[in-house]
Every structure is written in structure tokens, then in C-alpha cells.
Amino acid sequence: MANIELRDLAHSYDGKHYALEALNHTWKQGGAYALLGPSGCGKSTLLNIISGLISPSQGEVLFDQQRVNEHSPQQRNIAQVFQFPVVYDAMTVRENLAFPLKNMQTEKAQIERKVNEIAQLLDLSDILHKKAKNLSADDKQKISMGRGLVREDVSAILFDEPLTVIDPHLKWKLRRKLKEIHEKLDITMIYVTHDQLEAATFADEIAVMYEGKIVQFGTPQSLFEQPNHTFVGYFIGSPGMNFLSVEKRNNGVALQDTLFDLTAAQLDVITQSSSSNIKLGIRPEFINIVEPGAPNSFEANIEFIEDLGTHKIVTVRFLGTRWQIRAAEHILISGNNLHFELPADHLKLYIDEYLVGEAQSPIEGDSCE
């Protein structure tokens, strides 16, 4: 059990292109974390660096303030579950689950107790005596997970997209189980995934990775309401955040003749900035549809409407950009144009892709840029 700290950590496989760019981050003991990001963003690399399978090109990994860069995975005492099942096929299911404990010279009775407990938790009790070789992919992955979970004294358990090969209905169940186990054992767990739903159901806090960087670290709610980076806005939420590239004006920002009102804090930042990469962003959920001619409203061409039963997603062309707007089921949408307003507290300002001008509560975890 340990606090895991990453200090100035960076990694490059070929010495030219960085898979991980310098990052500082702390995973607190006992937390349930998710590393969320698209494939190739460096999340597996980061996980393998923590477990010691990869040695980072620069920076330090610390467990409870102790540098562990030189320690092997065996010495770090970390459990890791891989994306694809790894079972020792010469052994039975029971021997597989007992293997990590046996390697640590655990007492026989203790092994027996722990193996039975985990087997029950993962519904493996019935097949404990079977050879692991001929089992289904589902069962094999459960064994892989079980081997990670039998160890009680580990520094952390790392999951590298562990449910990729699992059947959808079982996925949901196993996610719940993992959560249960976490609550019971008080072990730090880091869960790598590209599925925001999976991340949000498992983790208390999510680190979103993009192009080798952790662009935001926070609760699912803060990722939704205060996306710290345009990528977080786009990646989290379904559909993702709407963005509009705008230009700086004396009294705010504008595109063509349309001027957008900004908060005082946003105006403050924009006047000091010299960047021309300015974007406005708003979640589809926060756009209010209004009657034509309402004050401070905007107008956009409707491209198409998807009715999802519980709500509608209206795709519009707004000032040359495609936006999506979430409309309640009861709102009738007719004609070619849609009128809406953009509530100031949900209209976010991004300069060089990062969120700026938030006067209110500071964003959680903004230390990890």
C-alpha cells in the first residue's frame, strides 16, 4: 500500500518522439483511479512504468517517497492485469490463482482461504480444479484478474483495459465487483480504459490523457462541467462539447459579425493574451432552445435531428461549424432554423486549447498539466 508519485516523468521508445511528456502526478493510497484516453495516448506506457515493466527515459517513480525506478516489478510488489488474458496453461485454475501467493511464500491455509474468496467473488469456484488451458476468454481474463486480486499487501493494482475481451453483460458485473473489492480492501487501483462510462463507474477520480500528457485530473463531474482542455470536452460526454474558433475583439470575442458576451474574468484573460488560438466551448446539454426573436439568441441551420426516445440530438451548422444540441423530447422543432441561447456560466473560453477565465472554484487537479 503506497502513495505513488510520478516526478518529471517522461518516456520515449525511440529517443525522438515522446510517448509520455514530462508529467507530475500523485496517486493517493487507497484511491480508485481511471486513466482515460484514446488508443496511443500513452496510458499503457504510463501503467507499465508504474509497475516497472518499462523503465522511463527520464524522471522518477516514487512509492511513499522512495525512488523505485531501479526496482523490478517483483520488488515493487505491484499487481497488474493485462488487456489480454494471460493464464499459466500448465496449471489448474486454483494453481493459477495461488501462484502469486506461492511465490511470496504465503502460508498454505492463507493461500487456500484467499483463493477460495477470490474464486467466489469472480464466480470461478466451480472450475477451480480445471486446467486453465481450455477455458473461454472470459474465464481466462477472470483468472488473470483473480491473480491480481488475491494479493492483499500490494502497493497498487493496475488494470490495463481488463474488460476488452469480456462479454458485455459480464463486463458490467465485473466492474461492480472491482468496485466492491476496492471498497473492501483499501488498495490503490488504477484502471486504464478508453471507455468513459467504464472510467466513471469505476473511479473516484479520472485522469484524462491526450498525446502523452495528463490534460485533466478530476472527478467525473468536474470533467463534465469544467473540461480543462478542449480534448476533455470533446472526449467526455456523448456527444462531446461544441467548439467555435473565434477572434479577439475590444469588447470580447466574435466570429464574423456575431459577438459573444464574456464574463468579467474571461474578458480579463482575453485582453492579456496574445494568442490567436481562441475557442469557445459549450456542452450540448447546456444550450437552451428558445423562440425566434428572443433577446441574446443565436440562429443556426438544422442539418438533421436524431430522436433517441429520451431526448433529441439536433445537429446544426452554426457559423460554419457543426454543433450538436441536446433538446428535451417535448420541444417541437420545425423549420430550417433553430434559435438558442448560450448561458454565460456554461460558455467556456479556451486559449491554446486550455480552459481560461474561470473565476469561480478552481479546477481540481490542475497541478498535473
Add this chain to the structure above:
Amino acid sequence: MNKTHNNKAWWLVLPMFALVAFSAIIPLMTVVNYSVQDIFDQNTAYFVGVEWYQEVLRNTRLHDSLLRQFIFSFSVLAIEIPLGILVALLMPKEANWKTSLVLILLALPLLIPWNVVGTIWQVFARGDIGLFGWAVNAMGFEYNYTANALDAWLTVLLMDVWHWTPLVALLCYSGLRAIPEAYYQAAMIDRASRWAIFRYIQLPRLKGVLVIAVLLRFMDSFMIYTEPFVLTGGGPGNATTFLSQSLTQMAVGQFDLGPAAAFSLIYFMIVLLVCWLFFTTITHMDKERQ
């Protein structure tokens, strides 16, 4: 599913049957034919039934040969299999010129004609001009493979180990390379010791190639002829006379075609029986475990 029965299909098997007939069945039947006759010359032969078989089975010189042969084959297996695995484990894993170099060096003994292997060791192990023999003597050991039976044995064994361990090593190396990296990673995470990694991950996955290696090495060593013939000529005395050399003496030395044929068939049956026993035991063990 309904199978179509058409006896014309047998014609399709005919080419294969003809091939096997010429490569195995007909030569084998010729030997069977010899083994039941007493042959004096081209036109004079008498049918003697199983007499030759009885004689061969009672021949004490052949018993000694057979015993020597088994001791030799099992010694070869006991040394070459573990040594081959060890060499394979120590070989570099990266795909670069060093690995290629090691592979080539390792394969060299396999490329040398067997006669030449015998000659190399005959010279190499001599006490007067051979580096190996000279060195062993210089270290204070009395060593002379032409006079001392034990020395001759050790030299033949050493030669075979030098000649054939690379084959086992190469087979094992290919088996080891086929183990996905993920297994090693998982084992590291599971805090497996080097021994546990070998015992539970590498060895089970080497089983396939090891079965082949054991079979090949058993059959080859059981039929060994050229190398000891060149190195020691079967001596001193009969100390290194193995089965095939006894057979050759009988067949082309004394021209006892009948007994030699009976002997060949028994020899063949022993090889077949041992391989069959080994193979069925292995496959049976596999089934039982599941």
C-alpha cells in the same frame, strides 16, 4: 452429413501407396524374406523359419551390444536435453547480429559430415598431437581413449554431446521464442522467481519441441554408427561397439545375411517400441491432467 461412398476413390490413394511401397514396404519385406532363410549363394537358400531369430536373441555378444546401446542413448539424452535447454535459455533474445552469430556458431557442428566429426575427434583427443588429449594429460589425468575403455566411452559421449546438443538447443530456442512476452510480464508481476518462470512458464511451453528433441536424439543415438566407428572402431575390445556396428560386422563382415536380417528387424522393433512407449506416455499424461 451423408458421406458419398465411391470405391473409385481408392485410386487416389494409389500414388501414395506406391511411394511408400518403394520407400519402405518392399525393402522391409526383402529383409523379412532374408530373415527366414539360410542363404549360401545366389541360387542356394533354405527356409529356416524363426531359427535366426532364436539365435540372435540368444547371442550374448548382441546382448552386451544392446545394453551398451541403451546406456549410451540414455546418457546422451540425460546430458544433451538439459544442456540444450540451458544453452537455449542463455542465448540472446534480441534480433541483432550477435544473435545471428550465436545461431551460426551453434549450427556449425550440425553441418559437419559424420565421418569428419569422427576424424576431428580422433585427432583432437589424441594424447600426442591432439589439443584435447594433450591438455587432459597435461592436467595430470591419465587419458588414452585407444587403450582405456572408460576414456573411450567418455570420448564418444563427449563427441556426441558436441555434435548434437546444438540441435536440442536450437529446437528449444525456437520454442522459447514462441512464448509471448506477456507471459514473462505477468510472471514478473506475480513475483515469480527465475526458477518458477522456468518451471511453470517456459518448461510447459517447451514440451512440444522437447518431445521432438527426445525422439530425434533417441533414434539417432540408438542408431549411431559412423562416429564411433571412425573414432574408436568399436574398441578398445568391444567397449564402444554399439548395435549398428555389430549388425554391420554380421551382415557385411561375416556375410551372415539371415541372422543379420533377423537382427535388423529386432533392432527396428526396439526403436519403434521405445518411441511408441515414450510418445503414448507423454500424450497419455496430457490427457490425464485435463
